[in-house]
Amino acid sequence: MVSIGKIARRTFLVGAAAVAGGVAFGYYKYRQPLENPLKKGLAEGEATFNPYIKIASDNRITVIVPRAEMGQGAFTTLAALVAEELDVTLDQITIEHGPAAPAYYNDAALREGAPFPAFDHSMVAETVRNAMGVVGKFLALQMTGGSSSLADGYEKMRLAGATARETLKAAAAQKLGVPAASLKTEAGKVIDAKSGKSLTYGELALDAARIDPPSDVALKPRAQWKLLGKPQPRKDMPAKVTGQPIFGIDVQFPDMLYATVKMNPQPGGAMKSFDAKEALKMRGVKKVIAIDSLYGKGFAVIADNTWRAFKAADAVKVVWADGPGHRDDAEAKKILAGTIAAGGGFSLRSSGDPDKAFADAPREKLVEAEYYAPFLSHATMEPMNATARLKDGVLDVWSPNQAPSVIKIIGARLTKLADDKINVHTTFLGGGFGRRIEPDFSDYAIRIAMETEGRPVKVTWTREEDISHGPYRPAALARYRARLGNDGLPVAVHGSVASPSVMAGMVGRIMPGLPTAGPDNLILDGAYNQPYKIPNERVDGYKAPLSTPVASWRSVGNSFNAFMHESFMDELAHAGKIDPLEFRRKLMADYPTAIAILDKLKTLSDWGKPIDKTRAQGVAFTLSFGTWVGEVVQVKDENGSIRVEKVWIVADPGMVLDPLNFKAQMMSGAIYGLSAAIGQQISFADGAPQQSNFSDYDAMRMNQCPDIIIEILENSGHLGGAGEPATPPVMAALANAIYALNGKRIRSMPLNGEISFV
């Protein structure tokens, strides 16, 4: 049996910190409630019950959703968790992002990050998950990521609604002189059925806020849910179809300045010199300043209009120094391969004895393959931007971001202001995909605001700046080998995956100085923790010393591992002469959740039924972020070009809180993955990224978009994520479909390096 101490030593930094932190602080402090940040700044007649709810005497009810709304629908579904228990309709509430505060820590993101497969419910796995959740609270990490918002809010936010409801009932009981137990609540009112009297929450709010909340409230059983489990119209939709100024890039103040940045395109490279003489003569240009940040070296132009700032930035003559990173892709691949060759990998799970199984394997039973995935930009639709104002000793930052607590840390570091003098306002996000966890765009805005004498300044990046600067999804290289048995199924599988560490990069950027040595389980996510049963199996991870900054990119390690691992599974199925879907059924026989998905997929897609010669199907399966997903992609040969014609997705997130939104997330995740698989890459030449705009870093368009058919199952018994899990399997399913069509096995992404697409 593996001890927790051993796991701490062999897992990545946050895991280790989690275990150490959990033990050192103990659970006592963990039980202490965190301060309700809404108490500060209540309006006249307004009362707050907990960090999620404000009720005013005029019946305005505000629900705080402490996770960024970046398209995934968190605003509506998270608010519905509160509304369900509070007994109000979604029409009765206003939803806000709320301030940055420790009370909004996300423990699920860390809990789910524990280095165990989602289906591992052993005592060790659960203990480490709990310890990591504790550390989530100590780090007070408020962030949106890891497809964790619902898992995190599911208990907390329903409990917040239920506790407030019971407190309002207690206040009504006092007023009406009846026992609280005889009262009911509905649509924002407490009702005394006997007397027919009712009181609105607004009438009760101020009194109720003075009562100690009951400690033993009961949550509604699922059968009584009115909102959850049913599709809700998204609350952010009306503003978004009418073009309201709700995004970071829309922030506006009367005396605001407009700026842009230009940073060394070579990651980590310095700025040798810059000459702004011409730029400063241009209309509207106020200042050109050097920026020397942990995240980039370069300059900013401050002007009275964004376009004038863009134009002046082009007129600045700048000399960049070379960065320390790899010069081109060939060098990157050499470093990745060399890391594996040097040995010393780590593993998180193994079965049998793969080394022995390969030692005496007959040549004809061996299958080997090497796969590659490139660096990728997130290319959110809204380019990076943030607005900052430093005035009268107070820093305000308006930022479309996924991690407001990180902006507070950065702001305090730069301005030396106390935590309560820094306000972070999270706007709507024009896409996040992990990019907006990063502090760079807020850091630059704060630095620029320190130069504008109290005037607010909005800093907008050009698209070129956005795409040609990371942090990127890391490149990765994997080698797989298998030994097939006489029945065609694998007796042994061994993988080696090399990639730079996302966790070390992120921790280093947020809290420089923390040690980032040790393994990073993100390198193996999607490879080591899949529900295949293979007698001898191990995947080794290697942290490659590529210095290009790398970040979370929708589904993180799964985004490359699923392509590689699931392509290899497909290769094994063909080598063993077993139908690829049947192959997976056999190896996943121990997991009924997976079998139900594969069976449903088979029926929906008419898998195995002959179609005409120009069409073929491929299948792939990934369990990520607690959600089990199987996908079939159908491709069509159109005069030598591949059209992605149809995609079938069957997903099991355990429980679906909003089926319509869940399906929208599956569709979004698949299209995001297809965009990458078909044609995206950040390649390097002379140490710098070669792509700069949608001309050379395009994404799927309307005319390329397949029909997407989605089915939801609810068997897994664990609430999984929605935002990311559809992305990983689609890339492999596409590659596998192409192989089924024409026998061409493409092992390197993007696939359009070897075949053309419509």
Next chain:
Amino acid sequence: MKLQVNGTVHELDIEPDMPLLWALRDELNIKGPKFGCGAGLCGACTVIIDGQATRACQTAVGDVKSNVRTIDGLGKPDALHRVQQAWLDEQVVQCGYCQAGQIMNAVALLETNPTPSDKDIDEAMSGNLCRCGTYPRIRAAIKRAAAGQQTGA
């Protein structure tokens, strides 16, 4: 110079080569048209001029002689244009950043072609990128709006 937007004439003292997008966003505080690429590649900045869907980032403000229609003048939350209503009915939107451009492009399409085929929709809409992958619902919403237009609903 004069610039007419959603029926209102504005007086501006700016360079004629400033892209219409930045005149609208930074000079007039009309924030409906979005900045996505600045190079005519994504459609986030789409406005309608003389009935044509036009990329505001590629149009010099000095060249604009007619009224510019932006989403800000299309409809309000309590009085939606039928295309916006169709968007709502199909629950199209995710992050929403591309959608002002998508909607304006769809409005221009339906004004010239009230019953677009799938191919017409592909041709008209493929210049409008959506990183959230809302295309299937955009298509459904355009068809719904077209059907409503037909019956006069």
